[in-house]
Amino acid sequence: MLHTRLRANLPGTLSAESTTACKFQSQKSILFGCPSVDGILGGEFRCGQVVELCGPPLSGKTQLSMKLIATALQENESCRIFFMDTCGQFNPQRLFDILSAANCTPDEVQRHLGRVDIARVSTCERLLQLLDSCSDWAATHAVAPGSAIVIIDILHSLLAPFVGGKSFSDYRFLNAVGQALGYVSGSLGMTVLYTNSAFSSDGRSYSPALGTYWSSIPHHRLLLTRNKDDESFPLRFGVVVLRSISMPSHKHTAAEFQLDMEGHFFPNA
Amino acid sequence: MERDVDLVPLRPVIFTRLHELGRHRIDSFHLEDWEMLSRELEVSEEEAKRLIGVISGYSRNEVPSWMQARTAWDLLQEQRLNPRMITTGSEQLDRLLGGGVAPGTIVEFSGAPGIGKTQLCMQLCVNVQLPDALSGIQGSAIYIDTDGAFVVERLREMAEAIVEKCREEADSDDTIYDDTVRGALQQFNVDEVLARIFHFRCHDYFDMLTVVHLLPEFAQKRNVKLIVIDSVASHFRYAFEDDLAKRARIMNSFMQKLNACAIENKIAVVMTNQMTTRVAAGEDTRLIPALGTNWGYSCSVRVNLSWRNDTRIALLFKSPSRGQSTAPFIVSAAGIRDIISMDTLIEPEKDREATLLMSSLLADEGDDSILADDSQPVTQDESA
Structure with a gap:
């Protein structure tokens, strides 16, 4: 069986790239637009990489993703966002508020929001289909791969039914989605950001969900937590780099960002 | 991307049969083969047509038809109409x-x-x-x-x-x-x-x-x-x-x-x-x-x-x-x-x-x- 399939694929050509032409080094950095978060990544989050924002509920994951979208839209006129909404929680008003607060004129806001495509997706199979269709989406809207950003909010809610099972075959979806993310970022060269939940067994320290297997999928993994001791505005959030392919683990640093009552980053960048 | 047929939501019985027949890939199903599939799987013609429909629904690399292409701006306008x-x-x-x-x-x-x-x-x-x-x-x-x-x-x-x-x-x-x-x-x-x-x-x-x-x-x-x-x-x-x-x-x-x-x-x-x-x-x-x-x-x-x-x-x-x-x-x-x-x-x-x-x-x-x-x-x- 495997033999026939292998034979069908051969003869093919193997292509290897010389490391001097290494893709990521030449790519430009992606910024969240929040100086403290961008600071700890040191500009090493680049186009065509996969970044994960994980954290417990209300830890600022969606707000930080929105900030990244707004920053990308403002900085690059040819940028286009493919937003995959798994929980029906996308609220355009939030993006509108962030853009308006960043001194965009009403015309600019309209143009920016018109470059964010929203797809609601409720099953894993559908998500795979959407990820597969990214090349077609980019072609339809004439987006250069480097200017395309794919957001999945919240990835965990689709994958959760397949994690923690005793049967090995349950992991095939995890594997397929992992591969698809690799395809979108690696082969298509698009930037991918997804949010994931985090759990805690003692109420103090958090670990990302989706298990050990998944930890090799994202290039950068940021853990967000909310400072619960102080509930007054501006709200304070912690960010920790759990993994980054660009730096050794002992260099991983933590930072803090703040949100004022309207959900704007404080102090304003 | 090419995908295994396992990733389509089908009954396990069907998976087993398809694997026995050596049909692993989603792309290997075409609407015109329904007769063959119905014979191979020993299912009715309607069932074979339905199966091919379901499977090929997952094969195309184009933006799927169920996705309503709407931008954030469209959604904002809808929201402001106060549904x-x-x-x-x-x-x-x-x-x-x-x-x-x-x-x-x-x-x-x-x-x-x-x-x-x-x-x-x-x-x-x-x-x-x-x-x-x-x-x-x-x-x-x-x-x-x-x-x-x-x-x-x-x-x-x-x-x-x-x-x-x-x-x-x-x-x-x-x-x-x-x-x-x-x-x-x-x-x-x-x-x-x-x-x-x-x-x-x-x-x-x-x-x-x-x-x-x-x-x-x-x-x-x-x-x-x-x-x-x-x-x-x-x-x-x-x-x-x-x-x-x-x-x-x-x-x-x-x-x-x-x-x-x-x-x-x-x-x-x-x-x-x-x-x-x-x-x-x-x-x-x-x-x-x-x-x-x-x-x-x-x-x-x-x-x-x-x-x-x-x-x-x-x-x-x-x-x-x-x-x-x-x-x-x-x-x-x-x-x-x-x-x-x-x-x-x-x-x-x-x-x-x-x-x-x-x-x-x-x-x-x-x-x-x-x-x-x-x-x-x-x-x-x-x-x-």
């Missing part, structure tokens, strides 16, 4: 929810027994049917009842109150209604209201899974705009005593089906949840919604109902668009209503009690560890 919502009967509660229960969202109401969760659900079942003239959405409702708490007599009382209101509107001297609207308002009657509420009694979680599986077809036929699950916790909570990982997985797929149905048919889903006691070392014992923190991700809006100084208070503690705030309400003979004397919401930042309640509601339960890693020890989350 019709289902009113709770209380203006303050509606304001808390941003106008009422919105079609296409999942709302959770949690609270101790007797706080009025079931009353609120029954009220929504009646209110979803309000005629167009009264800003209603004229849909029917499904009531999934797990505890036998559904009381038709109570529902009739609420329906009578609504019908009364419609009659008053129709008989008023207001000139904003023309004769057809008046006629529609007058025809609105209690029996009709009751006939459009479909009651499913579920005795265990298996019943619930079955109902949710059959929902989409039923909902389309009957113009269902509201699904109530009262309560979502009772069957799931203790059914998997020894395997909380299994509970989380089954509940997650249950919610996925429900979510898909809600989104595709623009149906509002309202669920009630029980409360559980959280006991942690070095902390006060407190009440939080049952089923764990991860469960909270499935609901887009979460509201906790509790007593404060003999008043029923609703606290919105999770919402994609609104901050935390509270609203008082009463349960009268006619249903859910406003408290007349208080007409403003309590300012959230001044509301110390709400803040405290909020931080305790967001506390973690131990059972989340099961979702993170299969090698993690499974801890028991609830002490009864």
Whole structure:
């Protein structure tokens, strides 16, 4: 069986790239637009990489993703966002508020929001289909791969039914989605950001969900937590780099960002 | 990308047969081979055609047809048109929810027994049917009842109150209604209201899974705009005593089906949840919604109902668009209503009690560890 399939694929050509032409080094950095978060990544989050924002509920994951979208839209006129909404929680008003607060004129806001495509997706199979269709989406809207950003909010809610099972075959979806993310970022060269939940067994320290297997999928993994001791505005959030392919683990640093009552980053960048 | 046929939702029997036949890839199915497939799989011609349809639906690398291509700007315009919502009967509660229960969202109401969760659900079942003239959405409702708490007599009382209101509107001297609207308002009657509420009694979680599986077809036929699950916790909570990982997985797929149905048919889903006691070392014992923190991700809006100084208070503690705030309400003979004397919401930042309640509601339960890693020890989350 495997033999026939292998034979069908051969003869093919193997292509290897010389490391001097290494893709990521030449790519430009992606910024969240929040100086403290961008600071700890040191500009090493680049186009065509996969970044994960994980954290417990209300830890600022969606707000930080929105900030990244707004920053990308403002900085690059040819940028286009493919937003995959798994929980029906996308609220355009939030993006509108962030853009308006960043001194965009009403015309600019309209143009920016018109470059964010929203797809609601409720099953894993559908998500795979959407990820597969990214090349077609980019072609339809004439987006250069480097200017395309794919957001999945919240990835965990689709994958959760397949994690923690005793049967090995349950992991095939995890594997397929992992591969698809690799395809979108690696082969298509698009930037991918997804949010994931985090759990805690003692109420103090958090670990990302989706298990050990998944930890090799994202290039950068940021853990967000909310400072619960102080509930007054501006709200304070912690960010920790759990993994980054660009730096050794002992260099991983933590930072803090703040949100004022309207959900704007404080102090304003 | 090329994909294995395993990733298409099909019955396991079909997978096994397809693998035996050496048909592994999604791309290897074409509509014109239906005759061959029907022979190979020993299924009817219709079944073979259907299978190919399903499989090839997952093969194309183009943007799929089910995806409505809408930009954030389109969505913002839609949102600003103020789409019709289902009113709770209380203006303050509606304001808390941003106008009422919105079609296409999942709302959770949690609270101790007797706080009025079931009353609120029954009220929504009646209110979803309000005629167009009264800003209603004229849909029917499904009531999934797990505890036998559904009381038709109570529902009739609420329906009578609504019908009364419609009659008053129709008989008023207001000139904003023309004769057809008046006629529609007058025809609105209690029996009709009751006939459009479909009651499913579920005795265990298996019943619930079955109902949710059959929902989409039923909902389309009957113009269902509201699904109530009262309560979502009772069957799931203790059914998997020894395997909380299994509970989380089954509940997650249950919610996925429900979510898909809600989104595709623009149906509002309202669920009630029980409360559980959280006991942690070095902390006060407190009440939080049952089923764990991860469960909270499935609901887009979460509201906790509790007593404060003999008043029923609703606290919105999770919402994609609104901050935390509270609203008082009463349960009268006619249903859910406003408290007349208080007409403003309590300012959230001044509301110390709400803040405290909020931080305790967001506390973690131990059972989340099961979702993170299969090698993690499974801890028991609830002490009864």
